[in-house]
Amino acid sequence: MRTVLETKNINKYFKKPVLFHVLSDISFKVSPGEFVSIMGKSGCGKSTLLYILSTMDTDYEGDLYLNDKLITGSPRDELSQLRSAHIGFVFQFHYLLAEFSVLDNVMLPAKKLGRKSIQEIEHDAIEKLRMLDIEKLALKKASRISGGEKQRVSIARSLINDPLIIMGDEPTGNLDSYNSELVFEIFKKLSDEDGLSLLIVTHDKDFASKTNRIIEMEDGKIIN
Amino acid sequence: MTNWRLILGIARKHLLTKFRQTAIAALGVTFGIGSYISLVGFMTGLNQMLDSLILNQTPHVHVYNEIRASETQPADLYSEFADSFKMVHSVRPKQSQKKIHNALPLMEHLEKDNNVLAAIPQLKTQIFYISGSIELGGNLTGIDAMQEVRYFNFEDYLLEGDAQSLENINNGIFLGAGVAKKLSISQGDRVQISTIKGGTFPLKVAGIFQSGIADLDNVQSFASIKTVQRILGEPENYITDINIKLKDIDYAPQLAEKIREQFNLQAIDINTANAQFETGSTIRNLITYSVSITLLIVAGFGIYNILNMLIYEKMNDIAILKATGFSGKDVQLIFMSQAMIIGFAGGILGLLIGYVLSSVIDGIPFKTEALPTVTTYPINYNPWFYVIGICFALVSTFLAGYLPSIKAKKIDPVTIIRGQ
Numbered sequence: 001m002r003t004v005l006e007t008k009n010i011n012k013y014f015k016k017p018v019l020f021h022v023l024s025d026i027s028f029k030v031s032p033g034e035f036v037s038i039m040g041k042s043g044c045g046k047s048t049l050l051y052i053l054s055t056m057d058t059d060y061e062g063d064l065y066l067n068d069k070l071i072t073g074s075p076r077d078e079l080s081q082l083r084s085a086h087i088g089f090v091f092q093f094h095y096l097l098a099e100f101s102v103l104d105n106v107m108l109p110a111k112k113l114g115r116k117s118i119q120e121i122e123h124d125a126i127e128k129l130r131m132l133d134i135e136k137l138a139l140k141k142a143s144r145i146s147g148g149e150k151q152r153v154s155i156a157r158s159l160i161n162d163p164l165i166i167m168g169d170e171p172t173g174n175l176d177s178y179n180s181e182l183v184f185e186i187f188k189k190l191s192d193e194d195g196l197s198l199l200i201v202t203h204d205k206d207f208a209s210k211t212n213r214i215i216e217m218e219d220g221k222i223i224n
Numbered sequence: 225m226t227n228w229r230l231i232l233g234i235a236r237k238h239l240l241t242k243f244r245q246t247a248i249a250a251l252g253v254t255f256g257i258g259s260y261i262s263l264v265g266f267m268t269g270l271n272q273m274l275d276s277l278i279l280n281q282t283p284h285v286h287v288y289n290e291i292r293a294s295e296t297q298p299a300d301l302y303s304e305f306a307d308s309f310k311m312v313h314s315v316r317p318k319q320s321q322k323k324i325h326n327a328l329p330l331m332e333h334l335e336k337d338n339n340v341l342a343a344i345p346q347l348k349t350q351i352f353y354i355s356g357s358i359e360l361g362g363n364l365t366g367i368d369a370m371q372e373v374r375y376f377n378f379e380d381y382l383l384e385g386d387a388q389s390l391e392n393i394n395n396g397i398f399l400g401a402g403v404a405k406k407l408s409i410s411q412g413d414r415v416q417i418s419t420i421k422g423g424t425f426p427l428k429v430a431g432i433f434q435s436g437i438a439d440l441d442n443v444q445s446f447a448s449i450k451t452v453q454r455i456l457g458e459p460e461n462y463i464t465d466i467n468i469k470l471k472d473i474d475y476a477p478q479l480a481e482k483i484r485e486q487f488n489l490q491a492i493d494i495n496t497a498n499a500q501f502e503t504g505s506t507i508r509n510l511i512t513y514s515v516s517i518t519l520l521i522v523a524g525f526g527i528y529n530i531l532n533m534l535i536y537e538k539m540n541d542i543a544i545l546k547a548t549g550f551s552g553k554d555v556q557l558i559f560m561s562q563a564m565i566i567g568f569a570g571g572i573l574g575l576l577i578g579y580v581l582s583s584v585i586d587g588i589p590f591k592t593e594a595l596p597t598v599t600t601y602p603i604n605y606n607p608w609f610y611v612i613g614i615c616f617a618l619v620s621t622f623l624a625g626y627l628p629s630i631k632a633k634k635i636d637p638v639t640i641i642r643g644q
Contacts, residue, residue: 056547080550099241108234111230114227114230
């Protein structure tokens with residue numbers, strides 16, 4: 001069966017201040033449409049793993065497959081191209097470009113990828129915003145909207161290039177329960193209706209329990 | 225593949241939202257380039273004025289017949305003494321004429337040379353100015369006034385009168401300012417002169433001139449060549465000096481050498497005649513260059529500082545851009561294009577301000593004895609300064625932006641995002 005994301009024996013060490021084995025022999029797969037959460041205590045290496053999976057961190061041992069293709073060792077420019085096309089990313093802190101409008105923020109990754117014309121991108125972006133029920137914010141500056149709205153905008157941004165998988169680094173960690181619930185519903189809908197794979201790092205037990213599969217980590221190892 | 229529209233769009237947004245910072249950075253460039261333009265224009269303007277004090281009046285090659293002793297004495301020519309040691313005491317200068325032999329055909333020949341702009345005749349003689357019973361020694365030079373105006377800026381030194389009048393007025397004379405003052409006469413008056421051989425001639429003062437060198441102005445006068453020839457009782461081909469103006473001053477020593485060998489005349493080139501002038505202008509140029517380079521480097525550091533700060537402030541944005549698929553090179557290009565936009569805008573504004581400042585300096589009154597026609601401070605509006613100015617603005621902003629942009633390129637988004 002096709003896998004969206006697969007890791008084989010991923011190991012990572014922090015060399016400073018002392019040699020530290022952060023991740024040891026991480027191997028797992030994510031299938032299309034699967035909603036996976038990674039849980040663990042702080043410092044167990046779950047975020048570190050996520051950044052390796054997102055291709056932003058290339059300093060590791062082992063093999064990483066995206067869409068059944070080995071991408072370990074690819075040059076950085078190629079990786080940013082892959083990241084742009086196939087991976088959507090949602091951070092704990094919304095990380096929008098404060099000076100740009102909401103619409104510009106959402107459109108930016110697509111403009112970078114350059115697969116579609118500006119009109120198409122704008123149409124898609126408004127479509128995504130509408131789906132997340134925030135299309136009325138489109139022309140507001142990103143610094144002028146609330147935290148929950150910002151997180152929804154960054155979800156819209158992660159969706160703009162129609163990625164294979166969405167990764168989140170505690171996307172609800174900074175939100176109140178109402179907004180957390182909202183964000184979860186959005187993820188659930190994307191997974192169920194659009195067949196998108198999701199890989200979410202969290203330590204919110206309620207959030208994790210509602211996902212298809214929980215990967216539990218402790219001291220750099222997958223224990224469950 | 226680089227999407228320039230997107231990159232420039234982001235760069236523009238950054239610059240516009242931080243407009244004050246952008247303006248300060250651009251003003252750093254503006255002041256650097258502006259002061260460079262005005263300073264260089266002013267300094268080279270002054271240099272040119274000082275140079276022209278000498279260059280305007282000095283022929284590039286001066287040809288004349290020098291009274292001197294023969295290099296070969298009769299004893300040298302006699303073959304019997306060929307292997308002997310010869311001593312000749314009390315050698316006297318050779319009797320020769322003051323005039324240049326065949327001067328008119330020689331001038332024609334010289335003007336055929338492509339490098340020669342003009343060869344102008346002069347006739348120099350000693351005279352006395354007579355005022356009652358007083359005789360003042362002096363020099364009278366016969367000139368072709370219109371040619372002198374054209375090639376040696378003669379008119380710049382005329383306080384009163386018009387160069388043309390020397391040709392028009394019969395027996396006209398331009399008196400040196402010092403002479404006129406001593407004799408208490410002015411334009412339109414008559415002055416008596418006598419030659420060394422005797423004989424008095426009344427001349428009409430057609431104008432007063434001032435070279436700025438007091439010793440010269442106290443003795444020198446000018447009349448037309450024909451007038452001087454008539455006073456001396458010499459024919460029309462009697463010419464004692466030929467002044468040559470060249471297209472390229474560097475050719476002067478070569479031509480002087482050629483004339484000396486070919487025509488057996490004395491020929492002095494400007495570099496030999498004014499060796500100290502060369503040194504002076506070289507040193508002044510050196511000062512100009514070092515001052516302008518210092519200015520430009522200071523401006524460059526200002527730009528570097530601001531861009532560096534801008535990048536520290538934009539760490540987050542850089543991380544986001546990288547996380548959403550922008551490559552390090554894209555980020556670098558964003559910051560480089562910001563630097564170049566600042567450099568270009570600041571540079572253009574600097575050129576304008578430099579030009580305005582130059583015009584202001586150009587309008588400040590400045591009187592000098594040496595150059596009667598100069599009324600304001602001299603400014604050199606050489607377009608090359610403006611070309612160099614804008615090029616330096618672009619090159620220095622490029623370099624100043626390059627180092628910070630390399631840093632931005634290398635920023636690891638993970639450290640920024642996780643560090644939050």
